[in-house]
Amino acid sequence: MLEDVEAVILVGGKGTRLRPLTLSAAKPMLPTAGVPFLAHLLSRIRAAGVRRAVLGTSYLAETFEQGFGDGSALGLELTYVTEEEPLGTGGGIRNVADRLTAETVLVFNGDVLCGTDLSAVVETHRRREADVTLHLVRVPNPRAFGCVPTDAEGRVLAFLEKTEDPPTDQINAGCYVFQRKVIDEIPAGRPVSVERETFPALLAAGARVWGHVDNAYWRDLGTPADLVHGSADLVRGIAPSAALPGPPGERLVLEGAELARDALVFGGTAVGRDVRIGAGARVEGSMLFDGAVVGPGALVRHSVIGYGAQVHDGAVVIDAVVGDRAIIGAHCELRHGARVWPDVALPPHGVRFSPDV
Template structure:
């Protein structure tokens, strides 16, 4: 069994971060979100992984390499334009061959991995298996309709009038039957080959399409709010450790990880929080659910429920929260404008001005 991981796309919902960085490499608890998916694939016993790459291919290659550090063998598959998930399957056919495979969206996050799902698929081998979860806003997702027996009756991509609240999670399992399906469909109104249309084609051909509804934690980390929420979820499982240096005037409370080479001076850190290697926290407060990446500087500031990427500095800022701060950013107080009153007063005036 192989894996196909999608790491193309422009990441428009995470701009301006993704103007200069791949959305799949934005870190959650100081580890790229893509790595969580690759680790889940390796943990499920899948070693041969094809990664679909687009404009950010060079950055993805630099981060992942040949995959050996993650326990996988990586083949990179260029996609000139993001023309849909089914298009990714189409261009990956040479890599996939006649093997079953799991398709994993590189910016998705699933707590608990995919071991059980992969084991079930290997045993039962339906033509396709999809993951579903209930969402409050199904118009933003691919939506599944189930029949009375719980089997998949139909799929729609971002429907205006959804027939259920069951959204497709970004993990799919296929046999080679999907290859005929992706060759048989036409582009949607968006100009893309939709994977929902390919799976619907399988249903129309009376193929065995099954679903698993998950109640565990799943997020599409495509926007800042979801990225911060996933960061919070991961930090809640953090194992505390102090490998860096903390001076006697600092206070560390709760689950806090301070990586080797990091320094904490005259500061208070309340976990769960993580301080990356080489970062210096001085005369500051770092609050819960905060990830400070490597080589950052936080001085005389307060940061909470935020992600700060590498080589950034926050100096003299009273409060930063619910924020995603990119790489090599400098955050400082705005200069104070001199207070002044300009008056034109007539004779015998009386003026009261609060100081």
């Protein structure tokens, strides 16, 4: 257990491009698998034995404190620190330094969904007597990320930018263990990137920077597609969380939702409160926020339907985002990353993506 370790979570950046389409004044924290996304990370931190966490916030900072309070309901003590201007990852860590009391600090990027064993990461850090330890994951296509090569013992050798010919499939997973003295040495009051400034400087100075490499579940939720798939993985139990408001399965249905008996809802779909799904509708691997309506015979696949939005009879919505209170008229067809802004109303047959045959 990690009672002597504190956590820092960097949250509140503008994050996923889904946010402008779906944020409601009444529901400011983006729900993922039925609860605010951050609740999943907080539940894993608590399960690992950490008792105190500091949230470094900026964008819509007040909503986090309103949503989680002092953390007692989660079994945590939460403290909030707001950035007055964007400080980057390193600057954000330094900005919370005066609220820390532990010598060993777990740091998380708040827009990453991960299933690694946090106790194992800290154990690697302590066994190696590291100054900083990075959680590294192996990905099928490291060209899309910067990569982090290590030697045979796991010591970090370099931080490399994206390249068409990466020397390793290991990437930075957005979870770190810092010794407090390293945090105090980060320049204060200005933007700092840990990837481009802090970590390379530590390597150049001969500091002990280690990698903890595993094949745990990992997904960056910076795009709507990743958010939708991450939510589905949480609902199905593929991504671990102690905050899921129900047993894992093919769908998660919150109170007040009404599903027609012959509606097919599966693939890790999260169905919000007071949602209505009509007869013969098919909803696969999607996020339906509170009050959404999916009409009879409609098809919704790998999509987000915002608060109070309506998808009318026979409409098709695939790999798309429908903003709060928008209306998709009967037999419209949206595909391939389409975005419908809040309060927009598309008339019946008004949009079609596939050719008539």
